[in-house]
Amino acid sequence: MAELPGAGLATAQAAAPGTDPQIVVDPRKPYLDVDHLQIGLQRDGLPLHIVDTVTVSLLPGASLGIVGESGSGKTMLCRSFTGTLGRYGVGITGGRLSIAGHDLTNAREKDWRPIRGRAVGYVPQSSLAGLNPVLTVETQLLEALGLGSRTLTKAQARIEARQLLDMVKIPRADAVLHERSHQLSGGMRQRVMIAAALALRPPLLVLDEPTTALDVTVQYEILVLIRQLREELGMGLILVSHDLAVVEFLCSQVMTMYAGATVEIGASENIRSRPRHPYTNALLHSRLGMAERGKDLVAIPGESPAVGAWPEGCRFWPRCSSAADACRTGAQPAPRLVDGHLTACIRAEDVT
Amino acid sequence: MAGNLIEVTDLHVTYRTASTDVLAVRGLNLTVGAGQSTGIVGESGSGKSTVAKALVGLVPPTSGSIRIDGDLVAGERAKGYHRGSRWKVQMIFQDPYGSLDPRQQPLDAVLEAIQHWRKLSKAQARTEALDLLKSVGITERQATSGLRALSGGQRQRISIARALAPSPQVLVADEPTSSLDQSAQAAILNLLRRIQAERGLSVIFISHDLGLVRYLTEDVIVMKDGFVVEQGPTDQVLHHPTQEYTQRLIASALA
Numbered sequence: 001m002a003e004l005p006g007a008g009l010a011t012a013q014a015a016a017p018g019t020d021p022q023i024v025v026d027p028r029k030p031y032l033d034v035d036h037l038q039i040g041l042q043r044d045g046l047p048l049h050i051v052d053t054v055t056v057s058l059l060p061g062a063s064l065g066i067v068g069e070s071g072s073g074k075t076m077l078c079r080s081f082t083g084t085l086g087r088y089g090v091g092i093t094g095g096r097l098s099i100a101g102h103d104l105t106n107a108r109e110k111d112w113r114p115i116r117g118r119a120v121g122y123v124p125q126s127s128l129a130g131l132n133p134v135l136t137v138e139t140q141l142l143e144a145l146g147l148g149s150r151t152l153t154k155a156q157a158r159i160e161a162r163q164l165l166d167m168v169k170i171p172r173a174d175a176v177l178h179e180r181s182h183q184l185s186g187g188m189r190q191r192v193m194i195a196a197a198l199a200l201r202p203p204l205l206v207l208d209e210p211t212t213a214l215d216v217t218v219q220y221e222i223l224v225l226i227r228q229l230r231e232e233l234g235m236g237l238i239l240v241s242h243d244l245a246v247v248e249f250l251c252s253q254v255m256t257m258y259a260g261a262t263v264e265i266g267a268s269e270n271i272r273s274r275p276r277h278p279y280t281n282a283l284l285h286s287r288l289g290m291a292e293r294g295k296d297l298v299a300i301p302g303e304s305p306a307v308g309a310w311p312e313g314c315r316f317w318p319r320c321s322s323a324a325d326a327c328r329t330g331a332q333p334a335p336r337l338v339d340g341h342l343t344a345c346i347r348a349e350d351v352t
Numbered sequence: 353m354a355g356n357l358i359e360v361t362d363l364h365v366t367y368r369t370a371s372t373d374v375l376a377v378r379g380l381n382l383t384v385g386a387g388q389s390t391g392i393v394g395e396s397g398s399g400k401s402t403v404a405k406a407l408v409g410l411v412p413p414t415s416g417s418i419r420i421d422g423d424l425v426a427g428e429r430a431k432g433y434h435r436g437s438r439w440k441v442q443m444i445f446q447d448p449y450g451s452l453d454p455r456q457q458p459l460d461a462v463l464e465a466i467q468h469w470r471k472l473s474k475a476q477a478r479t480e481a482l483d484l485l486k487s488v489g490i491t492e493r494q495a496t497s498g499l500r501a502l503s504g505g506q507r508q509r510i511s512i513a514r515a516l517a518p519s520p521q522v523l524v525a526d527e528p529t530s531s532l533d534q535s536a537q538a539a540i541l542n543l544l545r546r547i548q549a550e551r552g553l554s555v556i557f558i559s560h561d562l563g564l565v566r567y568l569t570e571d572v573i574v575m576k577d578g579f580v581v582e583q584g585p586t587d588q589v590l591h592h593p594t595q596e597y598t599q600r601l602i603a604s605a606l607a
Contacts, residue, residue, distance in 0.1 A: 069533045070504070186396070215395035216560055220604035242533045245606035286538035288563035296545070297538035297567075303503050 020114040024101030025203050030057035031100060031236055032081065032204060038094035039076050039085060047093055048308050050076050051260045055095075055335070058253075060203055063230070063237040065247030065268065067283065068257035069304045074240045075125060077257070078208050081238070082122045083112030100203070117144065121197030125208040125240075128189050131181035137165075137192050138177040144199035164195040167232075169225060187218040191225065198229070204236040205229075211246060223249055244283060248272060256280045259305055259315035261332050266341020276343040278320045278351050314346070322347055357521060357554045358384040358407070361427075363416040365402050376402040378578040379416075384571075386521070387552045391565035391586060393601065394575035400558045403575075404526045407556065408443045409433030421521065439469050439518035446527035448507035452499060458485065458510045459495040465517035484513045488543060505536030512543065516551075523548070526558040541568065562605045566590055574598050 025031060039051035051073040058064055066074050079085050080097060083104065096105050100119040104111070124130060132140060141161035145152065152160075165173035168191040181189055190210060197205060207226070211219040227250060230237055241247050247254055248268050255265040256279060264277040275281040284290070285298035302319045305311060315332055317323040326346060335342035338349065345351060360382040367374040377399040384390050394400045405411040407418060409426060417427030420441060425434040445451040452461055462481040466472065472480065485495045488509040494502060502510070508528060515523060525544065529537035545568070548555050557568055565572050565586060572589050574582040574597065582595045593599045
C-alpha cells in the first residue's frame with residue numbers, strides 16, 4: 001500500500017526510556033485490530049450494549065473515516081482506542097481489541113498508562129473546549145510530552161513543545177506558547193490540541209469531529225493540515241464525522257455505523273459510487289451538495305433507535321425503504337462482501 | 353420598492369462595551385418579497401447573527417431602519433421595536449438544546465407562545481398547539497412527554513412550531529441545522545421548505561453553509577467583519593463571485 005509509515009516512527013518509540021512496552025509498527029500487520037468488539041455496561045444485571053459489533057482493522061499509516069448519526073457508537077468506539085471507556089462507566093464486554101501489537105481487550109488503567117499517548121493520539125469531540133483555560137499552551141504541551149514521567153529535562157521538553165507548534169504550523173509560536181486558550185481562535189486551539197495529541201509521535205491519530213464547530217475556511221485549513229501531517233509523519237488516521245465530504249477529503253476507507261454496529265466498510269471511492277447498504281445510500285443522498293433547488297432532500301424517516309431499544313433483525317429495518325420480512329427477524333446481519341466491500345444488508349444486491 | 357415585505361436600509365449595529373465599541377453590522381441593505389428566501393452567509397464574527405437579532409428586535413439598530421410590511425419596526429426614528437409588528441417576524445435558533453426550556457413539556461412551550469400572541473381559551477389554545485406540533489411531525493405523546501427523550505431534530509421541530517404560533521410573515525432561521533446530523537438536517541430543511549410554501553413565508557437563512565444557501569435561497573448576502581462583501585441572486589454570486597473573500601469561501605466548501 002502507498003500508506004506505509006516512515007520507518008523512523010517505530011525506532012523513535014523503541015528508543016523510549018525505561019521499561020515501557022514497545023509500540024510495534026509492522027507494515028504487514030494491522031496496527032489497529034478490532035474484532036467483533038462490544039462495548040457496554042451492566043444494567044439491572046443485564047448487559048446493555050452501546051457498540052455491538054464492530055470489526056475493522058487498519059494497517060500502519062492507513063486512514064479510516066467513521067460516519068453515522070449521533071448515538072451510533074462512533075465516539076465510544078474511539079474512546080476504546082485510548083483506554084478511556086472506564087471514565088464513562090462502560091467497558092469492553094466482548095470481542096477483541098489490539099493496538100501496536102498489544103492485546104488491550106482486558107487492559108486496565110495501569111496497562112494503558114505507558115501506552116496511551118504513544119500508541120494513539122486522540123483529539124476528542126468539542127476539543128475547542130479541551131484546553132485548560134488557566135494553564136498556558138506550553139504547560140499543557142509539556143504535560144502531553146510526559147515531563148515528569150519520561151526522563152526528559154525541562155529544557156529539552158520546552159524545545160520539543162516549541163517544535164510541536166511548528167509542526168502544526170502555528171504562526172508566532174513563541175508568543176502562543178505563553179498564551180492561554182481564550183487568547184486563541186478556534187482554529188488555533190484545534191491546532192494546539194492536535195500538537196498535544198502528536199507529542200509522543202503516535203503512529204495513529206484519532207480525531208473525533210475535528211471541525212464541526214469551525215468556520216468553513218478554518219475547517220479547510222485544519223483538514224489540509226491533517227493531510228500534510230500524515231504525509232510528513234506517515235501517520236495513520238481515524239476520523240469521526242457525520243459529514244461524508246470531510247471523510248472523503250482525508251480517508252481512503254470509510255466505515256458506516258448504525259445503532260452500534262458496522263453496517264458498511266470499504267474503500268471510500270467504492271462506497272461513494274456504489275453504496276450497498278440502504279443507510280449509507282440514504283446518507284450519501286441526503287447531502288446538500290447533491291440537492292436540486294425546489295426538490296425535497298432525501299431524508300431518512302424516523303429517528304435512530306436509542307441504546308437498549310434496538311429492534312430485532314437488522315437494526316435499520318424500521319427506517320428502511322427496502323426492508324423485507326427477512327430483515328425483521330434474527331440478529332443484526334454480519335457484514336459480507338458485495339461489489340468489492342463489506343455490507344451488513346442481506347438485500348444488498350437489490351439496493352441501488 | 354413596493355411589495356417588499358422586508359426592507360432594511362443602511363443597518364448599523366454597534367455593541368458598546370466598557371472598553372470598546374464593536375461594530376457588528378456596518379451598513380446592510382436588504383429587501384425580501386413575500387414568500388422569498390434570502391441567505392446571509394459569513395463566518396464567526398461576520399455580523400450575520402446580529403442582523404437576525406435586529407430583525408426580530410433582540411438588538412436595536414444603531415442607525416438605519418427596518419421596515420416590515422411597510423411599517424417602520426426598528427431604527428433611528430422608531431421608539432423600540434414596533435409592538436404591533438412583533439408577531440410578524442419570528443426566529444428559530446441554532447441550538448435546539450439551549451433554546452427550549454428543559455423543564456417544560458414541548459406542548460407547554462408552544463401553548464405559551466399561542467397564549468402570548470392570541471386570545472384563545474385554554475382548550476382552544478391546546479388544540480391549536482397540538483395541531484401545530486402535529487404539522488411539524490410531533491405526536492401528542494411526544495408533545496406531552498419530557499424534552500429529554502427527544503432528539504435534536506425533534507427539538508428543532510418544536511422550535512419551529514413555537515415560531516409559527518402567531519402565524520408570522522417572516523421566519524428568521526439562524527443556523528437552524530448546524531447542530532444536527534446530516535439526515536436530521538435533510539428532514540428539517542424539507543419541513544421548512546414545506547411550511548414556507550404552505551404559508552407563503554419569507555425566510556431569512558443565516559448560515560455558514562454555502563450548500564444550504566445554494567439549495568434554499570434566491571438571493572444571498574456575503575458578510576465579513578460587519579460589512580456586506582457581496583450581494584445578489586444566489587446563483588450569480590455562487591457561480592460568478594466577484595470578491596476575493598466570496599471566492600475563498602466557495603473554495604473552502606467541500607463538495
